Amino acid sequence: ILLQQLDTREMASSSAQGGYEHEFIDAVRDDLVCQICHLPARDPQQTTCCGKVYCKSCINRLQSSDCPNCECCLVSEGSKQYFPDKASDRRIKLLKTKCDHHKKG
Numbered sequence: 001i002l003l004q005q006l007d008t009r010e011m012a013s014s015s016a017q018g019g020y021e022h023e024f025i026d027a028v029r030d031d032l033v034c035q036i037c038h039l040p041a042r043d044p045q046q047t048t049c050c051g052k053v054y055c056k057s058c059i060n061r062l063q064s065s066d067c068p069n070c071e072c073c074l075v076s077e078g079s080k081q082y083f084p085d086k087a088s089d090r091r092i093k094l095l096k097t098k099c100d101h102h103k104k105g
Contacts, residue, residue, distance in 0.1 A: 017057045018055055019037045019038075019039025019058075023098045024095055024097050026095070026096065031088070032095075033053070034053060034054050035053070036059070036068060039055075040092050041053050043056035044056070044089050044092065047082045049070055059074070
């Protein structure tokens with residue numbers, strides 16, 4: 001089986017929405033999965049209320065300003081109650097995936 005790491009150009013794409021839909025070799029830890037799209041978080045953001053991780057695009061698309069997990073307010077007095085989770089981002093970028101063409105042999 002051919003392995004590849006997540007392509008950094010794909011991760012930097014601003015047009016990408018939601019988490020990564022790659023086929024991963026190993027199980028992805030729950031703390032790296034977006035609580036909205038249930039995929040490994042793309043540009044992960046961590047809430048300050050409950051510490052859960054969300055894709056930046058998923059958390060930005062929320063219709064309400066409440067955290068889907070604990071219902072605390074994500075936007076309070078004009079400031080966001082979440083921040084870029086660089087540690088999770090590094091862990092996700094190190095996950096190994098199957099080559100996109102692995103089914104072709």
